[in-house]
Amino acid sequence: MLAAASVLWPAVVIFYLFLLSCPRVDSEPAQEKQALLDFLSQVPHSPRLNWTASSSACDWVGVGCDSTRSSVHTLRLPGADLVGPIPPNTIGRLTQLRVLSLRSNRLSGPVPDDFSRLTLVRSLYLQDNVLSGEFPPSVTQMTRLTRLDISSNDFSGPIPFAVNNLNHLTGLLLENNNFSGTLPSIDSDGLTDFSVANNRLNGSIPASLSKFPASAFAGNLDLCGGPLTPCSPFFGQSPPPGGPPENPVSKKSKKLSTGAIVGIAFGCALFSLLLLIVLLLCLSRRQRRQPADPPKPPAAAAAAGTRDVQVEAGTSSSKDDITGSAEVAERNKLVFLEGGVYTFDLEDLLRASAEVLGKGSVGTSYKAVLEDGTTVVVKRLKDVAASKKEFDGQMERLGQIKHENLAPLRAYYYSKDEKLLVHDFLSAGSLSALLHGSRGSGGTPLDWDNRLKIAIGVGRGLAHLHHSGKVAHGNIKSSNILLRPDHAACISDFGLNPVFGSSSPTNRIAGYRAPEVVETRKATLKSDVYSFGILLLELLTGKAPDQVSLGEEGIDLPKWVHSVVREEWTAEVFDVELMRYTNIEEEMVQMLQLAMACVSAVPDQRPEMAEAVRVMEEMNRTLSDDSLRQSSDDPSKGVEGHSPSKNCAVVKAE
Template identity: 30%
Template sequence: DDVIEALVDFMQKLVPGTMQNKPNWGWNMSSDPCLSHWHGVTCDKSNQTVKNIVLEHLNFLQQEISNCKRLKLLYLNQNHFSGNLPDSLSDLTSLVRIDISNNELSGNLPDMSRNTGLLSFLAQNNRLTGQLPNFNYQLLEDFDVSNNDFTGQIPDDTGRFGAKSFTGSPPLCGKVLSNACPQKKKKKDLHDLLIYSGYAILGLIVLVLIVLLFLNKKENLEDYEIGSNASTKKGVNSTKDSGISSESKTGQMRSEFSTTSVENGGFSASLVVLSSPVEVVNGMRFEDLLRAPAELIGRGKHGSVYKVHANGGIALVVKRIKDWEISRVEFKKRMHRIDQVRHPKVLPVVAYYCSKQEKLMVYDFQQNGSLFKLLQGSQNGQILDWGSRLNIAFADREACSENEVDLAKWVNSVVKGEWTGEVFDKALVVEGASEERMVGLLRIALKCINDSHDLRPGMDQVVTMIVSLKEEEERSMASSDP
């Protein structure tokens, strides 16, 4: 009975209670270890004396230890324990000290990185294998894994524990041992190379994006600058284009130029005000121009012309230049060159706008319209009398002489080219004057303005020429009568 009691007590201490459910386990006070064949117990032939107790492969530690969540100290040193340490050891996060030294434990150590409160770990003199797991080396006070069969690199790069803690595992390598770790495999190099080239490509893409962004910004800035340089001078604000309704508030159709400008992609830039003192454009923004009611008043070779009722209903003229492949810088230069031309017969440009899609020139509206139309009599049905035409011609002559254009030369060229319709008074033609006679007279007049004094006819010669012209015409009229 004493033996039975001692054995049950031993088992109770080793694995308290938990093995009782195992079939044919025995190990209780109500049975006999030999007759009831307790697990692991062998007796002599007469079944009187317990001779051997073999409790192999029962994973006592494995089964029990994971339940001890608050376990702080685990001292199993010098017990000849064999087998693997349970993985559940890493779940016991309250553990402070572990001593499993001087046993015959084998296999890998469990991951101990979660046991953050561990102060000592002693596992020397076992047969443990594999790589050393990560410990919180900074906190550890005692650490010894010497005389095992660990392999690979010592993970402790703090150098807190010297060679003594690691010796006896020949394949183990690291800074603290004389056994330096071999260079990393080529595969790792290739891996690194791939990672670095990935970074390099990514960096390149980012760089290209930045450059593109910068260029784009510069382009916009150029627009902005074109707008702001002159406008700062004149106090015009730079502004972004905004949404514009398809019809103006006055009910007039929104101008074609504004429609296209907006549809072409919502660009932004200011109207550039030149030095001409047309008050209304000061402070006017490009979007104001787009919003203003406008009507088409003419088309030239280089584009269409719109009358725009700007702020307060003041009339401006916007010429929308079509298909001009010119850079902004060049356009800007030309506009400023035009701005420098000061001539009473040249209508100054008051402002301009330039973007990739759109080039606009803004003028003051001229009530009297086009001289060409006035001369052709097609303007408001108005017919210009001969005296007014002469006045205009003289004014133009003066203007042209300033510009070194020779009116006589021009008339000569007109007569030679037989475009006389250009120079004759329409009223004379309407009254039935002979065009042939007028050309004859014009030729006589041109002889009178010959550059060379000697070649100019005298007055008597002029009279003779006019008389013969008259007679010739009368003759031809007589011969043509039936």
């Protein structure tokens, strides 16, 4: 044994000495170091960072590595004067990060999609920057997050339900942004720090978040419920979500003594008895005052009374009693028109979450999402002068008008205090948003092909309305031209002027109104043609009627066009975004000539809508046969490198 040990011992010593002589292995995180250098090279920053390729990334300012110095675990760069967008494929490569803090800088633009690779991050601090875009979808995939702070930025759009993917959150801070829409129900079991203050949220606060103080929800458009004031529906009164509020008296009653309960019960019984006696006396006195003539049979009276929800003054008290129950029933009745595809009722609408889409000349429009997920648009009309009978008749008439370029009226509701219309929700938005909303915002401008096709769709819808329905639209404007999911132009709010009375049309079609409407206060088929001509000028010039003012005469787009065109047609009148296309000048001039004919001051000199449609369809056939049209930027491409589309462009929801 000793001999064997004496032989092995020198070998062990030699091996140990060999290990000591070997150089140490450098555990520098080379790939992550390069990712950080790529980030710093693309983002202006403070000189104090002083990251150099010759030193270890684990020794850089703001960078922390694990115990083996083999991977970057923390990146803290608060107030480092970082400016501009976060470059993609840089920080997203730090897949071993646990903490990321870029707060209090001047970072802008959206959060990169590759942040979704940071699945080990537990704390993300991006507050006090100018980051923008929708709620970062990549962040909702960072499922180990315990604290997320993106407050004091410029994020917009809805707060997605996907936030619930972050089921380890203890802090969620979204205040001081531009988030809109309703607040989703968020699992708050682990949340101890939460705020959505100073955004543009509306609707009711979910019960899961009502435990937080009112300061967490302050400064929004129309949040209600929870710690804030109770919700009132956007049309009429309705019970709050989750049933009626608990009566605080009932809570206290549990603590009352038996004697007090007996006393209260006795008092209630005595009060009920006295009330019954008074009621019997009133009934007997009323019977003595009734006339000798026998009253109308109840069935006949009901048949006569159920058609009128609002009882007129001066009717007999017996008719009031008979129609009273009918009035209550009618008050809760949502009238669906022929061809409707919905099965909800008024109570379902009252419980729906609502988001304001916009306030127009005839009222306010809301996007209502029912409990079953159905989404509709509810238009709350204002200043309605028509009686219920007149209102019912006009709605039934409009409900019978069907055309692919007319937005169908699905249902309506009439009561003394509320008049509501229900339409399909078209997520693509309006022509106004498409034409004017994308300017300067990086959106795709509307090309000529689509402007022509939208104009034809609007013309066809109006021609059908005039010829088959014998109805004047009375409120034609670009915000009332919607786009269907299949990108077809669709006209909304048609035929509503009769329910507002004779004093309304002047105000309701401001900017598009014909000269005779100002005098007669009555919309006609010819005044619709004038408004359609204004719409064509809007498509051609890219200017909304409220962007052109001529002194005290107010808005007059035709006069502005005349002032530019002078005695000959000139390209200066056309939208600058159309100047990038070639071989369309002749068609634009033809459209301009048609538009000027439509806005003639003399109604009889304006063409019929059917004739206007024929002219545009002839132009469209020429467009389809023309294989030489090109973008001036690329011989084979249209707007932003895409081939010119033959369909109407998509509009993003506002």
